[in-house]
Amino acid sequence: MSTVWAVLLLAVVLAFAVVRPRGLPEATAAVPAAAIAIGGGLVPWAAARDEMIMLGPTVGFLAAILALAHLADSWGVFAFAGGLAARASRGSPTRLLTVVFAIAAAVTAVLSLDATVVLLTPVVFATAAAAGVRARPQVYACTHLANAGSLLLPVANLTNLLAFGATGLTFLGFAGMMALPWLAVLAVEYAVFRWFFAGDLATPARPVPVEPAPAPRFALAVLALTLAGFAAAEPMGVAPAWIAAGGAVVLAVPLVVRAPRRARAAWAIVLETNPLFCFFVFALGVVVLALRQHGLDDLITALTPHSADLLGLLAVAGLAALLANLVNNVPATLVLVPVVAHSPGLVLAALIGVNVGPNLTYVGSLATLLWRRILHARDEPPATGAFLRLGAISVPACLLAAVVALWVALKLSTVL
């Protein structure tokens, strides 16, 4: 009976997060659901508290990196990237796609996938439009690389942050293990995009002279130092959240000092940390814990292979991709990682699944896609069939390439 209640709670939390009636924040349903799970005895208070303490550094980091990305945008980093892409493409749609791949992969790895989806994608569209290039391949490259490009660094995706502790790796160790799978995914995505969008890419563009924009040197330097700080501070026991917060403060201070209404500017930056989202992640962790303790852990354990050989890695990545498409990648990570935590190789395979898998529907999960189709009855029939096809082609190929690359990396590794 408890299992039914736990499933029901998670279903309500996820359905609310997707539907968001009247635009209410996701925490509106998640926090009461977590309270019910604790109050109703599904999760002992001590276990829920431990879960939230475990999630603390992750959620803190996320808040800081969200603010950091928005501050980088305020300093003109993304506009600079757009100008750079336009100049480097020299009027060729194919070269523009190549540069967008590089920029999107870098932004995702350093500033997390949220920055790529929210901040970089509109800039890339504007860049393509200004260059007289059909924007579809470049824009979809951003949405695809936000997920698939987030394998490299522990800070690139909330899923990585949730699993990072379980891998037992250092910051640079994680990057070292994931570099090969990351490159494999980028190569496969690039090949699929070149083939899939061949028509758009072959259409000539009329090169437009692009004014070289000055590089936002201060912001780029702060971002570079922040990135170096992640790698350098972690062995000393300093959580990346503090480094990201430090970088955000350094970028924020000059903006606040310059603003005509300082208090309001400072408050706007504090809001960029999205505190309600942080509550949502804490509450989701508790609700998923309730379900894990009432049967889900046993079920996943039965389904999950226990050795990190090639077949085991493939099976875990496939299961993770499936789960990510059923319930979205964050709950999927919360469910899967504790079960495979005994083997760092399997944790990394699970990450490949939850990061690459969501591109199957490009919105992150089938449930999200179906709900949005139902709720947002559109005037025009959506022309997205082609992009489901793009996902169907690229995701299995990327998963396979990334897992094989991970297997090679594990064989070569002296760390694991």
Place this chain on the structure above:
Amino acid sequence: MKVVVWLAEGTWQACVDAAAEVAPPSASITLLHVTDPALADDVSDAFAGLVGRGSRGPDPGAAISAAAARSEEAMLAAAAARLDRASSPVRRHGRLEREVVAAAEGADLLVVARDGPVTRLGPRSLNPPTRFVVDHAPCAVLLVWPTAPPAVDTIPPPPHKAAPPHKAAPPKKAPPPPH
């Protein structure tokens, strides 16, 4: 005479030039641009897929819609300036191919640019929406090259005479007849 000129990213200049050349001075010229909202919708979907982040903050799909509207205006203005004679702009939203065919209703001539590969002559060198428009237009269609057309020898060889892909050069003597 009613002439509709379909303006698309990267190729519209050739259409405007062709219209200026072929349309008689008495013709009424319509400059047509179609925005497909699917791209902005899909970016909104990708944003919605970031579970938990959606309660606040700007939807990147809305930013793309706004940017698309701006670039549409810029293109229509540039096209009108390039044409340098009386014309009327038309903006439509929806599936490219269906909107263009609908906009061509009652016209005498639709000017369309080729898109897709422009370094060789056919086949399948038109992108699907353009192919659809050429197939379904309810009037005469003028299909123009956006760049100088490629040489005639860029036509791929007929299938039965094609060299095997693994051989560098075709054999001198005729291949044996198929069994």
